[in-house]
Amino acid sequence: MKVKMNSSKIFLILDALEAIYHNETRPPELGHDEPLDGLILTILSQNTNDNNRDSAFNKLKSLYPEWRDVAEAGVKELENTVRTAGLAHTKAGRIINILKIIHEDFGEYSLKKLATERPEIVREYLRALPGVGAKTVACVMLFDMKMPAFPVDTHVTRVSKRVGVAPSSTSPEDISQLYESVVPVSRCLGGHVNIIAHGRAVCHAKNPDCKHCVLAQDCDFLNS
């Protein structure tokens, strides 16, 4: 991480948002006993909204009770099943490829064995899977494996840059690394969820509601 970051601002954000959102619990819709479920759900979520992601995932699970069934379905059939998630051909191909790799590596359609490894090994393995980027890895580690990770999506990126955690040119992956380097594991999930909530409710992409923002006093967007 070569860019200049302001880690003290991270704790200003976490403290202020915890005081208003109090979100320290695991959202029930996030997190799966089988981390492979979380990985496939997160792949389906790429470039679409939560409703379309959930619609595609629920259809997938109802048509194919086991991941083996999905692997054997083939790309064309799977493409039709996950069409509501968008980029269906790409996502279906990735899912089939990933299932094959995981079965070859672990002898089963499961990531439970991987979840017993050290976080750095888990991160390296997941990151090497086709079409799996830093945010997807962090989501699976945080929500499905209960490991230290701080996913950075469009909301976390926007709020972090505006407040002054990192310069505007910083990549989400670098912002994620900064959060992971300073935020205690116990605050990662709540912090991640709270910043997303704040991005949706107050710090909108267009017309942020700065007059009613608890971060206004320390926000570079207003004070620079």
Ligand code: SF4
């Ligand atoms: S003060 Fe405005 S720009 Fe800064 S975090 Fe709050 S809503 Fe966003």
